[in-house]
Amino acid sequence: MTRASLLLIAALRRTAGGLLLLVGASFVIYITIRSAPGDAIDAISPMGTPPEVKAKLMAEFGLDRDPITGYVAWLARSAVGDFGESLVFAPGATVMDVGLPAFERTLALAALALAACLVLAVLGALLLGRPHPRQQVITGPLYFLTAAPSFVVAVLFAQATNWFVHTYVEQGGYETPPWYPIPIYSESWMPYLFAGFVLVAGDGLFMDFLNAVRAELQGLRSAQFIAAVRAKGARTVGHIARNMVVPLVSGYAARLPLVLGGVVIVEYIFTLDGAGYLLLEAARERDFPIVVGLSVLFTATIIVVNLLADIVRALVDPREVARGG
C-alpha cells in the first residue's frame, strides 16, 4: 500500500474512534447533568408553584422525559447540529447562538496562550542550552512563580495590577489606562492578554513545557544520527528542527485539555465573554442544554486536536503510521 492510503486509513480509523468517544462522553455528560439535584424549574419557578403548573413547565422545557429517552432524542437532534434551546441563561435562544461565539473566543484564548507558551518554552530551552547546576538561579524562582494554580495567579495578578496602577495614578504618575481597574468595563483586548498571561504563568504549565522541550532537545543533540550529520560536516539545525516537530505537536495536544480547563475559571475572574463564564453560569442556573452543548464542544475540540496532532505526526514521521498510529 502507498503511504497516502495508509495515512488515509489511519485517519479514518482515528476519526471513527473519536466519534465513538464523543458519543460515549456526551452520554456521560448528559446523564450526569440530568441527575444533578435541582433543575431549571427549581431555578426559575416561583415558590409555591402548584405541581400541575410545574409539570407543564417541565414539559415545555423537555425535562419530563427520563434521562435515557432524553439523551437519545438529544443525540438525534445534535447529530444535525441542533443542540436545543437555552432554558434559563438566555431563554429561547439556541445553544449554538449563545454558545458558539463564546466558545470560539475561549478556544482562541486557550490555543493562543498555549502557542505562546510553546514559543517561550522553545526560546527558553535554546537560551539555557545544556543543563547546569548554576541555572537553578533562574529555573528555581521560575518553578516557584509558575507553580500556583491559574485561578490563584489570576486573582493575585488582578489585585497587584490594580494596586500598582492605583498608586501611580494617585501620585499623578500617568493617566488612568482604559483597561483599569480589572475586571474592566469596556470592550478591550487587554483583559484577554492578561488572561493569556495568567494561563501561561499558572498551573506550572510553562515550566512543564520548558522541561519537556529541554529534555527533548538534549536527547536530540546527543543522538547518534545528529553526531553522524555533524561528522559529515553538514548543518544540524534542520535535522533537529524537523525532529522537534513531533514532540512539540504532541506536547501541545496533550496540554490543551489542561489549558481549556484552566480557562473556565480564569475567564470567570476576568469576566470575559467566553465559554468558561457561560458554562459556570449555566450550570448554576441548571440550564442543562447549554451545559451539555458546551461540554460536548469542549470534548469534541480535544478529540479533534488530538486527531490533527496524529495527522501532523504521521506526515512528519512515517514510522508513526507504520506503528498503527
Place this chain on the structure above:
Amino acid sequence: MMNRLMCCLLASVAVLTAASAASAQTFRYPEDTRPTSLLPFFAEDMSAVRMVELIFDSLVVINKRGDVEGELATSWEVDADRMGIRFVLRENVKWHDGQPFTAKDVVFTIQAAQDRKTIFNAKSKYAFIRQVSAEGDYAVHFAFDRPINEPERRFLFKVIPQHGFGGTAIKRTDKFNRSPIGTGPYRVRKYSLRSVELEANPDYWSPAKIPTVMMQHTPDKSAQVNLLQYSGGKAGVQAVIFLPPKNIPLFENSDSVILEPYHTVSWWYMAYNHKSGALKDPVVREAIALAINREELLEAHLGRGDILSGPFTESSPFYNFQVEPRTPDIERAKQILADAGYKMKGDSLRKGRVKLDFKFVMDKELASNQALFLGIQAQLKKIGIVVRPQYVDHARYREQVFSSQKFDLTLNVWSFEEVEDVYPLFHSEGVINFIGYSNPEVDTLLATAKATRDYKKYKEYMKQLHATLNKDLPYFFLWSLDVYSGISKRVKNVFIQPYYYFTSFHAWEMAP
C-alpha cells in the same frame, strides 16, 4: 510649520477629550447576578427588576415621599364604591420602536398576565382585577373583585406592548426577553453574554440626563468594591448597589464616593422545620432562640442592622414595638430543656428517642453563610444542641428546602416589594409555608385580617400576629440590615427607590 504642529496637537487633544468625555457619560454598575429576563413578568431576580425599571414604565410610581405619582397615567379617579379605578393616560408616548402607546397596551398587559398559559411569580398581583376596558385611546377603567383602599398603589406593574407579542399567552422563552420594547427612559443598545448596555430614549416624556447606562455581571463582591474604590469614581463603576458591611469603612471618608443608605423591606430569619420531630416541641424552639446571640452574629459578620422580634421590619406599619426581642440567656435555655426532660447523652441532648441533632441547610449564595453557620453552631453547642451543616448551591437549595423540605434548620432572607404580606408564609394553607407550620390561632388572625376592609383594624391584627409569632416561633426572627449603596460623587440628584432602585434614574445627573 510650528503652527501646523500646534494645530495637530490641539486637534488630537480635542479628540482625546471628546473620547474621554463620551465614556465619562456612561453610568456603569455591577450586579451580583445576571438579569435572567428583561420581559417584566419574568424579571424575578433583583438585577432584572432594576434593569426593567429603566426600560419600562408603569401607570404610577411611588416617589421620594412615598406618595403615588403618575408615570404612564396623568391622573386617576377611584370609583365611589371603591370597586374600580379609571386612569387617564399620558398622550404622545411612543414605544422604543416608534409605535404609539395607547390604552390597548394596558389592556393587553392585564390580559397577558391573567392568561392561564402565562406562568410567572407575581401572577397573584393581577388577580384582584376582574375586568379591564379601554375607554378610547387614552383612558382605562379597571373593575375589582372587591372594594380596595388606595387601589392606585397596586398599579406598579410594567406595561408591555401588544404589538411585541403574538398573543396573550407569553412564554419565558419569548425572544422579547432579550430585545425588549418598552416606553421607559432607556432602551437596549446591546445585549451580550455578561453585560447589557442601554441608551437614553430621546422620545421619553422626561428625557434622561445620563446618555448611557451599562450593567455588567461581576459575581465577585470584592471585584465590585475594587471597581468603585480604585477607579476613584472616574474610570470604573459609578455605583455598587449593595456594599458589603465590612467594606463600608473604606468609603466613610472618601473624596470620590458617597454612602447612600436606603431602606429595603427585607428581613433575615432562621426557619424551623415543624415536620421534623424535635422542632415540633416549642421548648426546643425557645431554647434555640435563647441560645443564639443575634447581636454578636450581626456585628461580626454582616454589619449594622436592627434586631427583630417579629416578621416585619422596624419601619413597617405593622411592627409591634411592645414586643421586645429576646435577650440571649444560655442558662435559661439549659434550664427549660432540662425541665422538659432533655438529658445529655453523648454529644447532644436527648429525650427518649428524640435527639437534638439537626441538619442545617445553607444556600451558598447567602452572604456570609459559612461564618454565620459557624457562629450559630458554636452558640448552640453551649446548650447541648448539635447542628450539622449542608451547603448547597442555589438551585439545589430551592429544591431541597422549599420543595421537598429535607432540612431541620435553615437561614434565609425574605424581601418584600412595599409592605410585608405574611399570609403566604404562616397560614397553614399559605403557598410558601415551606416549614409545615400550622397554628389555628395564627390562621384565624390571618384570615380575619385578610377579610377586613378597615386598614386600622388590619394594622391591629398584624401587631397581634407579631406578638403571637414571637411567642410561638415558627421562625426565629433575626434582623434587618442597614443597606448602603456606594455611589460616585460625580452622580447628582440621587434618589434610590428601596425596591425598584432606579425609579427616578431619569432625573439623576452625572458631572463629566
